[in-house]
Amino acid sequence: MRTYIGGxxxxxxxxxxxxxxxxxxxxxxxxxxxxxxxxxxxLDAARDILADNPELPDDVARIAAEVxxxxxxxxxxxxxxxxxxxxxxxxxxxxxx
Numbered sequence: 001m002r003t004y005i006g007g008x009x010x011x012x013x014x015x016x017x018x019x020x021x022x023x024x025x026x027x028x029x030x031x032x033x034x035x036x037x038x039x040x041x042x043l044d045a046a047r048d049i050l051a052d053n054p055e056l057p058d059d060v061a062r063i064a065a066e067v068x069x070x071x072x073x074x075x076x077x078x079x080x081x082x083x084x085x086x087x088x089x090x091x092x093x094x095x096x097x
Contacts, residue, residue, distance in 0.1 A: 022053075026042075
């Protein structure tokens with residue numbers, strides 16, 4: 001089964017992120033081993049994109065919140081820890097001064 005978004009085929013998680021944001025994630029996160037010159041160019045491009053689309057940070061936050069809300073259990077795999085029976089928190093009252 002193939003997935004297309006706006007006429008573009010998404011084959012990886014990064015493809016979905018890029019299509020949702022309209023930019024590759026590396027533009028915002030950088031890439032390992034980039035030079036100072038590459039970093040400066042990447043940040044200049046990011047500033048230009050934000051200047052043209054000032055709503056982008058809000059859109060990204062909304063998308064991230066929707067993904068977390070929809071997929072929190074499998075994304076975070078959180079298991080609450082039970083406190084051992086019979087143990088109580090010690091009070092600092094009455095501690096030696």
